[in-house]
Amino acid sequence: MTEIVGGPSLPQQRNLVTEIPGPASRAVLERKKTYVADGVGTTLPVFVTAAGGGVLLDADGNSLIDLGSGIAVTTVGNAAEKVVERAKAQLDAFTHTCFMVTPYDGYVDVCEALAELTPGDHPKKSALFNSGAEAVENAVKIARVHTGRDAVVVFDHAYHGRTNLTMAMTAKQMPYKHGFGPFAGEVYRAPMSYPLHDGGLSGAEAAARAIDVIEKQVGGDQVACVVIEPIQGEGGFIVPADGFLPAVAEWCRANGVVFVADEIQAGFCRTGDWFAVDHEGVVPDLVTTAKGIAGGLPLAAVTGHAEIMDAVHGGGLGGTYGGNPVACAAALGSIEEMRTHDLAARAREIGAIMQTRLDKLRADYDVIAEVRGRGAMMAIELCVPGTTQPDAARTAAVAAYCHSRGVVVLTCGTWGNVFRFLPPLSIGDDLLEEAFDVVAEAFAATA
Missing domain, CATH: 3.40.640.10 (Type I PLP-dependent aspartate aminotransferase-like (Major domain))
Known part of the structure; x- marks a missing residue:
């Protein structure tokens, strides 16, 4: 499939030039605290200046890989032609x-x-x-x-x-x-x-x-x-x-x-x-x-x-x-x-890549109780090994690691112990594989 970049035609790569969030994003975050109601939360306080394909560019010039699609909104990408x-x-x-x-x-x-x-x-x-x-x-x-x-x-x-x-x-x-x-x-x-x-x-x-x-x-x-x-x-x-x-x-x-x-x-x-x-x-x-x-x-x-x-x-x-x-x-x-672009077929391709990577993670880490989903809507549920008792703490730790390394991931679930992966269907295979390299690192780092 031809990668759909659109919009600003951003380089499709993860590139961190500051810590996450960087100083420019932290400055805007202070303004948010002053002017935006506290009830409006943010998962990762990096302030985006451009987006397209599978990346988000923040105010500090960091290029992050997007595995959330604005909670499944930007399915065709953030700037589809x-x-x-x-x-x-x-x-x-x-x-x-x-x-x-x-x-x-x-x-x-x-x-x-x-x-x-x-x-x-x-x-x-x-x-x-x-x-x-x-x-x-x-x-x-x-x-x-x-x-x-x-x-x-x-x-x-x-x-x-x-x-x-x-x-x-x-x-x-x-x-x-x-x-x-x-x-x-x-x-x-x-x-x-x-x-x-x-x-x-x-x-x-x-x-x-x-x-x-x-x-x-x-x-x-x-x-x-x-x-x-x-x-x-x-x-x-x-x-x-x-x-x-x-x-x-x-x-x-x-x-x-x-x-x-x-x-x-x-x-x-x-x-x-x-x-x-x-x-x-x-x-x-x-x-x-x-x-x-x-x-x-x-x-x-x-x-x-x-x-x-x-x-x-x-x-x-x-x-x-x-x-x-x-x-x-x-x-x-x-x-x-x-x-x-037959994006239904592309979703199946993305799903196959994610399934392979997540199955490997599950084999390596018994905290992953289940891999589930369909197409480009995949998830893993984290439980105390050998049980179905939710492990929300490990979930939060893995998410925080991913965010610090420039990969936007989302959690969900009644007990807060599920990772949901929703990459835009415009993401390229190499970028998707790199994102799951970081997810794998996160499990290793928090083991």
Whole structure:
């Protein structure tokens, strides 16, 4: 594959000229402490001045390898050619009108592309928003109107956003929910298929367990929608056992429940398919997307069966900035990049490299309890050797080492003991291998 650098055409290499963070970044960090609310945290306080391909250039001239993609946002890279080209052209034309007042064709173009790309060949419609949380919240609104029911079912370890309703849907208390209640009602939680911690349950058995909880605690005839991440993100890149998703989707169909696939982190080629549900051929009623959809610009969508989407009365969906024309242009550029460069295939190539490196690490370090994921969405879970007891301290130590050596890594998981690897699909093989050399060094240094 031809490496997509774009933007500033940065040299694709790791190069450290100061400590991390360097003096220039530390100076801006002091300004951040003065002017930015303390609740807005940062994983690695290096202030980026340019980015592209697989590297980030900071204010001190350090070039860092990016294994996070802005939490799966810059899937096509931070400065993909078609994203920049289309966004610049739209900026030259106009920045905003509000689609609900005087519309523009870019919004319609994105909805048409989503109808083509999302699973299933049924008639589909979309509504566009700004963030993943907005998309999830609107999916719930749509499902409630369509079914005339109130209850929403989510799963253990789920993450769906930071609004009041999506905080209720999110499982992890700190930092996402602590002190922010009371939360929206009629949200119920079922057990997720989590193979490492399930004691050998098959996908079908884990689904039966979840369905039993739903039927006993809520009742199938009371549920408006089941909302699930096909591969959980913040919860720990949990890949449910094969058969779990199809069984839950079938139960939803049998009970008139809207099955919502939250593809916000896993969608748009990240897992080696356009959408994570494609792996088992599951066709959701509604799909929520954001993150990788627009190459770094804020855009989100709910896409699904036309009759479900059309259940809402005129004016019931929307928002001032939803489907902003510049973001729509960027999304069309991002989709063009994915199609032109077959980034789903590239994600599988990246995944194969990461799988090999992570399997080797697991063989060398028994603190790694599991390697899991799909495509360019891979993770390792760290536990006290010989147990499934989370080892968050070792996870933090390995992450800190990587950061100090110029590799941006992200942790996640309910217990803070999971590394998630989300390199941009524009990264080159050599750079990816170098990044995992540093990860290997980190495990050796913290052994």
